Amino acid sequence: MNFKKTLVALAAVATFSSAASAETLSVAATPVPHAEILEFVKPQLAEQGVELDVKVFTDYIQPNIQVDQKRMDANFFQHQPYLDEFNDGRGTSLVTVTGVHVEPFGAYSSKIDSLDELKDGAVVAIPNDPTNGGRALLLLQKAGLITLKDESKITATPRDIADNPKDLDFKELEAATLPRILGQVDVALINTNYALEAGLNPSEDALVIEGSESPYVNILVARPDNKDSEAMQKLANALKSDAVKDFIMEKYEGAVVPAF
Known part of the structure; x- marks a missing residue:
């Protein structure tokens, strides 16, 4: 028997056995910061026998x-309010596994340096999902620009505005497109993940931004049948x-804040 060949064969068997025993966990994520955070924990999970397969998506539906x-x-x-609205609207039953971080939501502009400079009739773009x-x-209300009929309604739309002193013209657009049309509007309210992808620094570039008290914690989401699996935990x-x-x-650097 060739001893060297035997060792090589045994090593190959061990490698194959290790790979075969690893459990693959596939996770859909938007690029920044979600996919980056998942890539960061990949080596740790690999040591625990879990192969993390991260698939990047650029929308909030798929x-x-x-x-x-x-x-x-x-x-x-996503955050919990979005998941709740999605489950209600689509008849799904997805569930939260754990909360991870908050991405403070902000208002951005390439035309003004302060919300005080916002003129009457200015065009303000906001995400079109509820x-x-x-x-x-709610953030614009906090900044004193509008007042809502129900001042705490998290699914408010422009139709729910009770007072709009500057007669702001609201445009509802898909969240992912907002950074690209920043030069076409006076102000755009942009989710931090899309702001970061566009090279914006929320802590420096936002005209107004949510504080650390934001209830919009980004969450790991699964199904009822797999949320308690060993790999998921x-x-x-x-x-x-x-x-x-x-x-x-x-x-x-403050654009994303741990929620644990």
Whole structure:
């Protein structure tokens, strides 16, 4: 028997056995910061026998559909109000596994340096989905630009505005497109993940931004049938680790805030 060949064969068998025993967990995520955070925890999960397969999406619809239809195991891109609205509107039953971070929502402009400079009739772009559109209006209300009929309604739309002293002209557009049309409007209310992708620095460029008290914690989402699986819980624990907290604070410098 060739001893060297035997060792090589045994090593190959061990490698194959290790790979075969690893459980793959597929997670849909938007690019920044969600996919970046998932990529950061990949090595930690690999050591625990979980191979993390991250698929990047640039919209807010497909990640939930993919998980609901069991094409993906989980997703990481949304907050609870959005998930609640999606489940209600689509008849899905997706569930929260754990909260991870907050992305303070902000207002941006390439035409003015302060909301005080906003002229009467200015065009303001907000997301067209109910939860993020309502979030934008609540932030503008907090800034003193409008008053809503129900001052705490998280799914408010422009039709719910009671007082609009500057007669602002609201345009409701898909959230992902808002950074691209920033030069075509006076102000755009942009989700932080899209702001970061567009090279905007929320802590420096936003004219007004949510505080740390924001209720919009971004969550890891799965289905009722797999939310308690061993692999999913390993991912949840990894996302709430001190290493991830340090990574978020150092990399995003306040544009993303740990929620644990």
